[in-house]
Amino acid sequence: MHGVFLDTDSFSPSDIHWQGLKDSIESSEIYAHTLATETAARIANADIIFTNKVHINRDHFAHAKNLKLIVVLATGTNNIDLVAAAEHKVTVCNNIAYSTTALVEHSAMLMLALMRQLSSYHHSVQQGKWQQHDQFCMLNPPIRELRGKTLGIIGYGASGKGVADFGRAMGMNILAWQSCRSQASHQQPPRLPLTELLPQCDIVSIHCPLTSETKHLIDYAALTLMKPSAMLINTARGGIVHEHDLAHALNQGLLAGAAVDVLSEEPPRNGNPLLDCHHPNLIITPHNAWASCESRQVLIDQSIEIVKAFRAGKPINQV
Numbered sequence: 098m099h100g101v102f103l104d105t106d107s108f109s110p111s112d113i114h115w116q117g118l119k120d121s122i123e124s125s126e127i128y129a130h131t132l133a134t135e136t137a138a139r140i141a142n143a144d145i146i147f148t149n150k151v152h153i154n155r156d157h158f159a160h161a162k163n164l165k166l167i168v169v170l171a172t173g174t175n176n177i178d179l180v181a182a183a184e185h186k187v188t189v190c191n192n193i194a195y196s197t198t199a200l201v202e203h204s205a206m207l208m209l210a211l212m213r214q215l216s217s218y219h220h221s222v223q224q225g226k227w228q229q230h231d232q233f234c235m236l237n238p239p240i241r242e243l244r245g246k247t248l249g250i251i252g253y254g255a256s257g258k259g260v261a262d263f264g265r266a267m268g269m270n271i272l273a274w275q276s277c278r279s280q281a282s283h284q285q286p287p288r289l290p291l292t293e294l295l296p297q298c299d300i301v302s303i304h305c306p307l308t309s310e311t312k313h314l315i316d317y318a319a320l321t322l323m324k325p326s327a328m329l330i331n332t333a334r335g336g337i338v339h340e341h342d343l344a345h346a347l348n349q350g351l352l353a354g355a356a357v358d359v360l361s362e363e364p365p366r367n368g369n370p371l372l373d374c375h376h377p378n379l380i381i382t383p384h385n386a387w388a389s390c391e392s393r394q395v396l397i398d399q400s401i402e403i404v405k406a407f408r409a410g411k412p413i414n415q416v
Contacts, residue, residue: 098120098144098329098408099163103131107149110168115397118147121404143171145404148176155181155371164191166407168287168400173334174307174416190414192402194255195395196387197267203386204258204302204332204377206261208248211328214238217377238377244268250286251314252305252333260302261286270343272297277310295322300330307334319343320351328354328378332386335361344374354378358386 100122106129119125122145131139131151140146140161146153149170150249158164167177167395169191182189206260210216219240221227227235236371248264250257261271275288295301301323305311316339323329329352331338340361346352354376360369363384371381400413406413 098165099123099142100125100145100147101140101143101145102127102150103139104149106130108396109388112390113394113397115362117401118397118404121401137161139191144296147400150176152176153182153349154178156361157186158182163350166404168192168403170396170400174333175307177416179416180380184248188407188412189416190225190412191416192396192403193414195387195399196392197233197255199392200304200332200333200387201263202257202389203358204260204304204380205255205263205331206234207242207358207382208260208300208302208328208379211354211356214242214335214378216242216380220377243274245302246299247261247295247297249301250270250274250302251291251294251301251337253288254304256306256332257302260304264416265401269300274305275342276305291319295319295327300328301326303331303333303337304338305333307336311337313337313339315339319347320346323351323352325350327352328356330356332358335359336362340407341370344370346373346380347376354380356380356382358382359384367390 102125105127119310126139133152136151137160139158140157142159142163144163145165145166145168147168147170153167153176155178164187167176167182167187167189169189172191172193174189177189179189218235221235238326244267247270248261250261253273254340264271271286272294273286273288274294275290290411314337320342338357343355347355357371360371362369363374371379
């Protein structure tokens with residue numbers, strides 16, 4: 098079988114072992130990245146496509162006559178036309194739960210950084226303010242502990258549960274969002290609608306997928322429900338938070354800080370309201386919460402198993 102790797106730079110193969118994935122097929126073409134205008138020609142003779150973010154649309158399926166399998170080197174499959182894949186009898190498989198630990202650790206790091214005002218103090222030292230200070234320590238802005246605070250989790254899947262476990266270990270109270278699909282009843286942690294969840298939380302951490310239900314779930318109306326001392330963290334998808342509204346809310350002092358690992362356009366070549374927001378307790382990381390060496394290796398190893406299972410006639414992780 099002939100495989101085409103469309104965007105290997107998305108998982109930075111230089112510091113992980115991925116020869117086994119190449120060896121799982123007889124021949125391959127490897128591209129660091131692929132433009133939309135290049136996709137059709139590159140996949141024309143492919144039996145298997147390996148893609149992270151490159152879009153495969155209906156026209157691509159019509160011209161890729163040999164295509165049998167798409168391995169998505171990620172969990173989200175919004176870049177694949179799944180209806181067209183089914184019509185052309187192409188199996189689509191994704192990778193799942195490979196980056197849970199990395200996402201939890203990154204979210205925990207952001208939570209601690211916000212509460213302890215890490216950015217502000219780091220900048221103060223860089224700017225020479227500590228060196229000129231009257232006292233041995235700096236205490237403004239105030240530093241807060243996690244113990245006793247309430248953590249709200251939006252999206253109680255693997256990473257949401259992992260962040261909740263971290264919160265419990267730090268002595269936090271845990272609440273979760275009650276989506277249209279979840280039940281309130283007697284579940285632990287308690288499930289609450291957004292209008293009840295947000296006012297109670299000191300920190301809100303987002304871990305849900307981007308769907309029609311969650312697009313702009315956190316908009317200006319939602320942000321006005323949060324405590325002025327509250328913090329917002331998003332390591333899920335950029336479109337879940339209305340970025341203009343968040344920047345406006347931070348500038349107005351409606352909440353005390355925010356940290357995001359994701360934006361609605363990535364990379365943000367056309368700018369973004371949050372990039373223009375200079376709030377001292379705003380942290381932006383470049384969508385790398387998932388990307389530890391360990392999680393990327395699991396991604397490759399799981400992809401090997403996907404190819405092996407497909408070739409044995411027993412597909413796994415089929416979307």
